Amino acid sequence: MGSGIEYKIPVINFSEENLKPASDSWILTSKQVRYALEEYGCFEVTYHKFTLQLHNSIFGATKEFFDLPKETKMQKTSDRPGAFGYVAANPAAPYNKSTICESTGIDDPTTVEGAVYFTNIMWPQGNDSFGETLHSFSKLVAELYETSVRMVFESYGVNDQGLFDSFKESTFHLFRLFKYKALQTNEVDVLGAHTDCGFFSILHQNEVKGLQIKTKDGQWIDVKPSPSSFLVLAGDVLMAWSNDRVHSCEHNVIMKENKDRYSIVLFSFIKGVIHVPEELVDEEHPLRYKPIDCMGYEVFRSSKESRKFACLIKDFCGV
Numbered sequence: 001m002g003s004g005i006e007y008k009i010p011v012i013n014f015s016e017e018n019l020k021p022a023s024d025s026w027i028l029t030s031k032q033v034r035y036a037l038e039e040y041g042c043f044e045v046t047y048h049k050f051t052l053q054l055h056n057s058i059f060g061a062t063k064e065f066f067d068l069p070k071e072t073k074m075q076k077t078s079d080r081p082g083a084f085g086y087v088a089a090n091p092a093a094p095y096n097k098s099t100i101c102e103s104t105g106i107d108d109p110t111t112v113e114g115a116v117y118f119t120n121i122m123w124p125q126g127n128d129s130f131g132e133t134l135h136s137f138s139k140l141v142a143e144l145y146e147t148s149v150r151m152v153f154e155s156y157g158v159n160d161q162g163l164f165d166s167f168k169e170s171t172f173h174l175f176r177l178f179k180y181k182a183l184q185t186n187e188v189d190v191l192g193a194h195t196d197c198g199f200f201s202i203l204h205q206n207e208v209k210g211l212q213i214k215t216k217d218g219q220w221i222d223v224k225p226s227p228s229s230f231l232v233l234a235g236d237v238l239m240a241w242s243n244d245r246v247h248s249c250e251h252n253v254i255m256k257e258n259k260d261r262y263s264i265v266l267f268s269f270i271k272g273v274i275h276v277p278e279e280l281v282d283e284e285h286p287l288r289y290k291p292i293d294c295m296g297y298e299v300f301r302s303s304k305e306s307r308k309f310a311c312l313i314k315d316f317c318g319v
């Protein structure tokens with residue numbers, strides 16, 4: 001049932017002007033980021049460096065990958081917990097999520113080595129245009145990530161450069177490419193409502209609808225795909241780091257359209273242990289989390305069978 005409130009995910013513009021550090025527009029944009037995260041657990045962001053050409057070429061590359069034979073795609077394996085390897089769709093399964101969704105992890109294509117490594121597994125004879133597109137796109141998304149983190153730190157008055165630098169250095173990224181095959185029947189709940197583990201996930205999608213997010217008062221709203229914007233979602237680690245000021249964003253994919261949906265998601269991981277900054281603890285906000293072992297949390301969550309769980313960060317490191 002609707003609450004009568006019309007929800008619209010805030011759209012924030014990371015323009016050249018707004019990204020000038022310490023300028024008034026930087027401070028204002030940081031406040032918008034904080035407000036959006038506290039109210040929605042997410043925001044939509046446009047970035048002046050992101051072009052329609054790069055949008056088209058990254059989805060061209062994504063399609064090129066998924067069009068490879070299954071045996072080739074299965075070469076991408078991983079022994080890490082979480083979703084780092086290739087997961088095939090299973091057309092023989094009863095018509096449900098595993099019938100229509102396939103995906104692959106790509107470890108840190110923000111580095112040339114990461115992009116080349118993945119490309120060479122898929123195309124041993126080489127595929128420069130795939131590798132270059134993947135690298136340029138992921139570098140740009142990683143910039144969005146870093147800027148969003150800096151804005152969150154500053155908007156909460158956490159200005160210790162050392163803390164920010166060590167946070168940055170211990171972060172690594174996993175990209176995941178998804179293909180949701182066009183529907184042949186009624187709608188399918190593909191992923192199950194869930195939150196993501198990390199600090200932020202950043203998502204870009206093609207024109208096919210399906211992604212939904214849950215608002216604070218429990219309503220599910222559709223995210224309208226846009227070729228020029230990304231969705232930045234707060235994950236469980238941000239919720240803990242912020243001492244519950246930000247709530248991780250519950251989301252899901254419900255396929256309704258008879259068209260293939262593609263999405264690309266940057267997941268962020270932090271090596272080691274992070275703490276709720278002292279600036280975020282006061283009488284009104286007593287400390288709610290012990291030190292957060294982020295990779296330990298990833299393992300903890302992966303050990304749970306279903307993705308349809310409530311946020312588990314409080315079970316893992318709540319005070």
Ligand SMILES: O=C(O)CCC(=O)C(=O)O
Pocket residue numbers: 178191196203205211251252253263264265
């Ligand atoms: O494909 C999407 O748009 C969302 C994927 C997702 O939420 C996830 O894998 O955690």
Ligand SMILES: [Fe+2]
Pocket residue numbers: 194195196201251
């Ligand atoms: Fe997710």
